Amino acid sequence: DTAVSQTPKYLVTQMGNDKSIKCEQNLGHDTMYWYKQDSKKFLKIMFSYNNKELIINETVPNRFSPKSPDKAHLNLHINSLELGDSAVYFCASSQAGGYTGELFFGEGSRLTVL
Amino acid sequence: AQSVTQLDSQVPVFEEAPVELRCNYSSSVSVYLFWYVQYPNQGLQLLLKYLSGSTLVESINGFEAEFNKSQTSFHLRKPSVHISDTAEYFCAAMYSGGGADGLTFGKGTHLIIQP
Numbered sequence: 001d002t003a004v005s006q007t008p009k010y011l012v013t014q015m016g017n018d019k020s021i022k023c024e025q026n027l028g029h030d031t032m033y034w035y036k037q038d039s040k041k042f043l044k045i046m047f048s049y050n051n052k053e054l055i056i057n058e059t060v061p062n063r064f065s066p067k068s069p070d071k072a073h074l075n076l077h078i079n080s081l082e083l084g085d086s087a088v089y090f091c092a093s094s095q096a097g098g099y100t101g102e103l104f105f106g107e108g109s110r111l112t113v114l
Numbered sequence: 115a116q117s118v119t120q121l122d123s124q125v126p127v128f129e130e131a132p133v134e135l136r137c138n139y140s141s142s143v144s145v146y147l148f149w150y151v152q153y154p155n156q157g158l159q160l161l162l163k164y165l166s167g168s169t170l171v172e173s174i175n176g177f178e179a180e181f182n183k184s185q186t187s188f189h190l191r192k193p194s195v196h197i198s199d200t201a202e203y204f205c206a207a208m209y210s211g212g213g214a215d216g217l218t219f220g221k222g223t224h225l226i227i228q229p
Contacts, residue, residue, distance in 0.1 A: 033216050041224075042219075042222070043219040043222075044219075045217070048216050092157075103216075103217065105158045105159070106157050107157045
């Protein structure tokens with residue numbers, strides 16, 4: 001059983017489109033995250049979601065919006081896609097608000113915007 | 115702003131040779147430190163962590179890291195590397211007040227093992 005699963009694994013789309021990436025965790029964790037990894041492998045947190053509290057990285061454009069239907073899911077919606085949005089997006093989860101630092105990552109969703 | 119610095123973007127080393135991957139963090143009263151590993155086309159996996167106690171921490175596959183508060187470093191070492199250690203290694207920190215704010219990652223070091 002995959003602990004943190006993301007779909008789709010690959011996504012190729014045109015500029016201006018709206019797309020979503022889904023994430024599910026079966027670990028019973030109460031905190032979920034979205035990270036963006038750029039072409040230089042740099043990882044940057046976009047959002048964290050803990051017990052219905054959303055913490056947003058202030059540098060994330062408002063075209064990006066996380067949606068959590070329940071504790072096990074945190075989906076990422078992206079509106080009006082731009083070329084610079086091309087990256088690998090990782091979902092992660094942790095227990096107890098992540099204070100132990102152990103995050104469990106999905107395998108990533110590679111988004112290519114043409 | 116808090117930061118984590120990995121000075122080496124790439125480290126080539128011969129198989130069975132020792133290796134050190136460097137990591138420095140910005141100083142803070144309270145910080146937790148981690149090393150994550152990313153194998154090709156996979157997500158990140160926790161390799162080892164320092165929360166408190168002994169400053170030398172070890173992983174199950176032979177890596178170790180030492181928390182050095184005076185030098186604000188958390189370098190990763192392995193006495194003898196194997197081809198299967200080829201991966202991207204990320205140093206990360208969680209500062210006080212972190213938790214749901216997530217981890218601050220360094221830019222990663224690509225470890226290349228040469229036969």
